[in-house]
Structures are given as structure tokens and as C-alpha cells.
Amino acid sequence: MSNGSLFVLSAPSGCGKTTMVSLVMQRLNGISFSISHTTRSARDKEVHGKDYYFVNHEEFIRIRDEENRGFIEWAEVHGNYYGTSCQEVDRLLATGSDVLLDIDVQGALQVMHSTYHPVTIFIAPPSLDELERRLRGRMTDDEHTIEVRLRNARGEIRQATKYQYLIVNDNLDEAVQSLESIIISERCRTRRTLHGEPARYTHR
Known part of the structure; x- marks a missing residue:
């Protein structure tokens, strides 16, 4: 059995990436979502091992500094650390499952320079004006937070050319179909083993 493929998805906040991923995972079999x-601290209704692996600072640093493959990518955000475990991704890929990583541009750039040969997808809004409309329509952020998200979005969109695929989420159904098509297309390519060597056989 060949290993699965690693898909890295990034998008500015408010682009609908989470909804798109959820719908694609309902439609396609053989996809796993890597838990970071x-x-x-866990928020209401968040479960350890389902939403995140919640660890203390010392444990995170221990994993990060492991000489043999700790985190594929990691970052400090608002005083907290977030990271994607090599062990978690390796385990899922070895089952033959494709793996989705929902990470920001900073983390995606780290994975692009790893040995995983990821398929990289950037999800963009149709315009910054539309993104602002969506952010305000959620009614979950104050004015300062919205301004920060829009400023970050401008920087993230400038990095979109570093990704292999670009999906503009102007229409949710069409954007989901595009993401689904990318995954199916990649499955039709010659399958690869865990770190990029061509696999001998494929049964997909």
C-alpha cells in the first residue's frame, strides 16, 4: 500500500476554509485531518485528542527540540505555541490516508521546505472588500480585531503565489468542488511513499 499525500491549506481569516474542509471530508473517503x-487552554467543548493535543509549555518545547523529527511546523501566536507533529502526520500517511493540514502561511512555508513534498493550496477571498463584509457579518470580532485580520490578510494574499493551487471562494459550492477536484487529481498522479520516493504500486 502506498502512503497518502499531504495537503496544506492556508487562507486569511473569514475565507470559509473551515467550512470547505468540513464539506470535502464529508464527500471524499480516505482523508484525515491532522490534530495540532x-x-x-482548552475552550468550551474542546476535547483533547479531537480538537487539539493540549500540552504544557515544557512538553511542547521538548517535542519541538527533538533531534529526530519533532514538529513539521510550529509558531507562537498570542503567547501560545501551536505545532504539527511529525509523528502524527507520519502515522496517518502510513495508513494510506491523505492528510489535510489547516495552517497559516508561516507554518505552510515551513512545510514547503520539509521533506514531505506537500500539495499546497491557498484559499482567497474574491476581494478585500468582500472579506471585510464577511468578517463584520460574523459579528464575533471587535473593530480592532477586524482591522488586524484585514491587515494580516493583505500580507497573506501576497504569499499566495508560493502555493501550487489557488482557489477563490466567491461561491462556496464551486470552491468546494475545486478543492475536491484538486484532491482527486493528485490521487491520480503516481503515488509516493512517505518522504517523496515513488511508490511501486497503487490500488486507487
């Missing part, structure tokens, strides 16, 4: 580690 974080040092922040």
Missing part, C-alpha cells in the same frame, strides 16, 4: 499540539 497547542499550549493554550
Whole structure:
């Protein structure tokens, strides 16, 4: 059995990435979502091992500094650490499942320079004006937070050319179909083993 492929998805906040991923995972079999580690506290209804692996600061640093493959990518955000475990991704890929990583541009750039040969997808809004409309329509952020998200979005969109695929989420159904098509297309390519060597056989 060949290993699965690693798909890295990034998008500015408010682009609908979470909804798109959820719908694609309902439609396609053989996809796993990698669970990240974080040092922040669990929020209401969040479950360890389902939403995140909640660890303390010392445990996170221990994994990060492992000489043999700790985190594929990690970052400090608002005083808390977030990271994607190599062990978690390796385990899922070895089952033949494709793996989705929902990470920011900073983390995606780290994975692009790893040995995983990821398929990289950037999800963009149709315009910054539309993104602002969506952010305000959620009614979950104050004015300062919205301004920060829009400022970050401008920087993230400038990095979109570093990704292999670009999906503009102007229409949710069409955007989901595009993401689904990318995954199916990649499955039709010659399958690869865990770190990029061509696999001998494929049964998909």
C-alpha cells in the first residue's frame, strides 16, 4: 500500500476554509485531518485528542527540540505555541490516508521546505472588500480585531503565489468542488511513499 499525500491549506481569516474542509471530508473517503499540539487552554467543548493535543509549555518545547523529527511546523501566536507533529502526520500517511493540514502561511512555508513534498493550496477571498463584509457579518470580532485580520490578510494574499493551487471562494459550492477536484487529481498522479520516493504500486 502506498502512503497518502499531504495537503496544506492556508487562507486569511473569514475565507470559509473551515467550512470547505468540513464539506470535502464529508464527500471524499480516505482523508484525515491532522490534530495540532497547542499550549493554550482548552475552550468550551474542546476535547483533547479531537480538537487539539493540549500540552504544557515544557512538553511542547521538548517535542519541538527533538533531534529526530519533532514538529513539521510550529509558531507562537498570542503567547501560545501551536505545532504539527511529525509523528502524527507520519502515522496517518502510513495508513494510506491523505492528510489535510489547516495552517497559516508561516507554518505552510515551513512545510514547503520539509521533506514531505506537500500539495499546497491557498484559499482567497474574491476581494478585500468582500472579506471585510464577511468578517463584520460574523459579528464575533471587535473593530480592532477586524482591522488586524484585514491587515494580516493583505500580507497573506501576497504569499499566495508560493502555493501550487489557488482557489477563490466567491461561491462556496464551486470552491468546494475545486478543492475536491484538486484532491482527486493528485490521487491520480503516481503515488509516493512517505518522504517523496515513488511508490511501486497503487490500488486507487
